[in-house]
């Protein structure tokens with residue numbers, strides 16, 4: 001990938017050793033233009049959600065998407081070798097499932113960042129879908145537990161309080177922190193704000209994995 005393909009710099013994530021090679025391998029192997037394609041796909045999702053096209057435009061768009069699928073399907077790989085979602089230092093992590101989070105502050109125990117929901121994550125009435133907000137928190141917490149020396153961890157529980165409507169296409173601020181560590185248990189808290197207004201807050205329990213719970217392909221740095 002070329003330098004111009006890389007997403008705009010944001011605060012670098014000091015990833016734990018476990019994810020560093022995993023992520024670096026995708027960055028080494030990804031074709032030039034991959035990051036831009038991810039951005040195009042994310043834009044497509046929003047544009048698709050917002051469109052009410054006439055029949056001829058539906059037919060044209062469908063044909064183009066079919067062609068795109070056929071091109072990509074010729075290059076399918078197993079999930080250990082996929083690039084999608086593996087660009088951990090990038091705001092979008094190289095994926096289009098959850099909204100990009102541009103990190104503005106990181107310590108081993110806290111993250112702060114900016115995000116935005118587009119039409120793809122719309123629930124109703126120009127508000128973000130509650131499931132999308134839960135997804136955002138899971139992703140944010142996942143990033144938090146991937147920094148510093150915390151071993152790989154998984155979400156055991158996630159609880160979201162929807163305090164007020166989360167608008168679309170508006171800048172939002174997120175914060176997450178480690179409230180308590182008790183052995184393998186990481187208790188996390190987070191907030192989502194639009195300006196001064198609290199849209200949602202969340203708590204989660206992440207459990208660091210026992211060695212036998214880690215897939216070998218993830219436990220060892222795979223060959224590049």
Ligand SMILES: CCCCCCCC/C=C\CCCCCCCC(=O)SCCNC(=O)CCNC(=O)[C@H](O)C(C)(C)COP(=O)(O)OP(=O)(O)OC[C@H]1O[C@@H](n2cnc3c(N)ncnc32)[C@H](O)[C@@H]1OP(=O)(O)O
Pocket residue numbers: 019088093138139140141142143146153154155156157185205207209210213
């Ligand atoms: C998908 C992976 C993504 C990774 C991507 C790379 C990251 C890179 C970095 C950055 C970006 C990240 C962005 C994405 C992040 C997304 C994170 C996710 O969404 S993870 C997927 C969803 N979660 C699962 O699929 C878990 C499924 N469940 C399990 O695997 C197990 O249940 C597990 C590991 C969570 C716990 O199982 P046990 O066998 O290890 O542990 P036991 O013995 O059951 O529990 C240990 C202690 O924890 C308590 N506990 C367990 N579950 C609990 C719960 N739900 N509530 C309360 N306590 C619980 C138990 O009561 C026990 O407590 P006592 O030691 O007795 O005091």
